[in-house]
Amino acid sequence: METQQDLSAEITAMGDAYARALKDGAPAETQPRLDYAPYRSSILRHPTKSLHHADPETIELYSPAFGHQDVHALEADLTIQHNGEPQSERIIVAGKVLDGDGRPVAGQLVEIWQANASGRYIHKRDQHPAPLDPNFTGVGRCITGPDGSYRFTTIKPGAYPWKNHVNAWRPAHIHFSMFGTEFTQRIVTQMYFPGDQLFPLDPIYQSIVDQDARDRLVASYDHNLTEPEWALGYNWDIVLTGSKRTWTENEALGAAGDEE
Amino acid sequence: MSTPTKLVPTPGQTVGPFYGYALPFEKDNELLAPGSPGSLRLQGTVYDGAGETIPDAILEIWQPDADGKIVQQTGSLVRDGYTFTGWGRASVGHSGVYTFTTVNPGPTGQVPGKPAAAPFISVAVFARGLMNRLFTRVYLPENKEALATDPLLSSLDPERRKTLIARRDPDGGLTWDVRLQGEGETVFLDFQ
Ligand SMILES: [Fe+3]
Numbered sequence: 001m002e003t004q005q006d007l008s009a010e011i012t013a014m015g016d017a018y019a020r021a022l023k024d025g026a027p028a029e030t031q032p033r034l035d036y037a038p039y040r041s042s043i044l045r046h047p048t049k050s051l052h053h054a055d056p057e058t059i060e061l062y063s064p065a066f067g068h069q070d071v072h073a074l075e076a077d078l079t080i081q082h083n084g085e086p087q088s089e090r091i092i093v094a095g096k097v098l099d100g101d102g103r104p105v106a107g108q109l110v111e112i113w114q115a116n117a118s119g120r121y122i123h124k125r126d127q128h129p130a131p132l133d134p135n136f137t138g139v140g141r142c143i144t145g146p147d148g149s150y151r152f153t154t155i156k157p158g159a160y161p162w163k164n165h166v167n168a169w170r171p172a173h174i175h176f177s178m179f180g181t182e183f184t185q186r187i188v189t190q191m192y193f194p195g196d197q198l199f200p201l202d203p204i205y206q207s208i209v210d211q212d213a214r215d216r217l218v219a220s221y222d223h224n225l226t227e228p229e230w231a232l233g234y235n236w237d238i239v240l241t242g243s244k245r246t247w248t249e250n251e252a253l254g255a256a257g258d259e260e
Numbered sequence: 261m262s263t264p265t266k267l268v269p270t271p272g273q274t275v276g277p278f279y280g281y282a283l284p285f286e287k288d289n290e291l292l293a294p295g296s297p298g299s300l301r302l303q304g305t306v307y308d309g310a311g312e313t314i315p316d317a318i319l320e321i322w323q324p325d326a327d328g329k330i331v332q333q334t335g336s337l338v339r340d341g342y343t344f345t346g347w348g349r350a351s352v353g354h355s356g357v358y359t360f361t362t363v364n365p366g367p368t369g370q371v372p373g374k375p376a377a378a379p380f381i382s383v384a385v386f387a388r389g390l391m392n393r394l395f396t397r398v399y400l401p402e403n404k405e406a407l408a409t410d411p412l413l414s415s416l417d418p419e420r421r422k423t424l425i426a427r428r429d430p431d432g433g434l435t436w437d438v439r440l441q442g443e444g445e446t447v448f449l450d451f452q
Contacts, residue, residue: 013374031271039274041389044309045440048418051394051450054412058368058380059324060395060451064347067334092288109337113282121278139282164399175276177283183322184451186384188393190273207391208271216270240265241452 038203066109076142078154084257086136088155090231100242104148119160171198185240266326289350301433309441313356317387328366378406
């Protein structure tokens with residue numbers, strides 16, 4: 001079976017080729033490559049034809065509306081969903097959801113999921129022999145504020161092994177799912193923690209071949225978010241793709257979702 | 261108003277295999293109650309490049325109501341069984357099959373003097389092994405005239421165009437498969 005060395009060689013080769021292309025004037029890539037063989041599961045799951053350019057029409061220029069009836073305020077705190085407190089470093093993860101023009105995305109749904117401190121998900125297919133935490137499900141939701149802000153209280157997730165190759169480990173991460181003001185801005189991604197030693201080894205993180213683009217997935221430690229005697233704070237802002245709709249002034253103020 | 265600043269978008273990442281306790285929710289795939297007037301089943305299978313079904317994909321649809329109205333109703337996550345919110349989410353099962361209960365999308369955005377636009381459902385596809393979500397559309401098979409003049413469909417060659425048009429089942433339902441790769445590869449869209 002393939003080792004980390006084999007995979008790292010592939011990752012390095014693709015990174016070097018990208019660096020040369022950049023030097024020769026190719027535009028910087030901002031998204032992961034759909035065709036990224038070091039992530040073995042992508043080999044049969046990426047389209048081979050290039051994406052077809054389309055102008056968004058009608059329904060695509062709007063987003064589904066979510067409101068406070070959809071999400072309870074307590075769902076933003078992943079540490080209070082059980083009788084006891086989950087194990088691990090308590091953290092606050094907060095930031096803003098902005099569209100490509102810098103406008104806040106207000107009143108929209110943010111969903112997160114993550115492994116526990118031992119790097120284990122509550123999921124039947126997670127075979128990592130690390131302990132489950134009876135006080136942690138690892139699932140949270142919130143609705144963004146008028147300024148596009150979101151805020152979760154959770155715990156620091158652990159790194160976990162996976163079956164891509166021998167000794168494959170995912171850097172610690174939190175999965176994020178977000179909506180914009182238009183359905184074409186829909187995004188699912190992963191937030192990472194600064195300084196993780198596993199970054200160069202991870203085919204999923206490295207599927208974004210551009211370093212500046214990769215950096216956009218890494219939260220920064222923020223002492224202003226840290227709460228004394230309570231939790232460390234991490235800041236991470238999400239920028240969606242640019243909007244295609246002609247905005248009226250009212251919409252630009254952020255009118256999605258209900259008010260409460 | 262101040263001039264907006266152009267920001268570089270955050271990269272997407274695969275949904276991974278472990279979204280099971282996070283993304284699915286009760287009645288996530290029922291845009292309205294099964295059996296209610298006008299409801300129909302939209303179903304299909306998700307395939308990889310080897311023609312194998314994909315058991316760990318998740319689909320979202322977003323569509324106008326039967327009258328072509330784009331609704332802005334909250335309550336998708338906690339459905340009351342009466343309010344059509346236009347949005348739903350379906351995890352595929354072990355056999356790679358997804359199912360939604362919804363309505364035929366009505367025609368939206370008709371410009372006077374122009375032929376009626378071909379109604380479609382907007383779809384986002386997520387899967388383990390898929391590095392970023394993919395967007396596509398499902399068109400209704402009827403109204404051939406509108407399909408022929410639709411700007412997106414008419415920009416595709418006939419073989420590829422077929423992948424965006426659902427089949428009508430005898431019971432009024434719709435069948436539409438997703439092929440991520442290979443023969444009959446679904447047309448996926450780039451809006452940037
Ligand atoms: Fe994960």
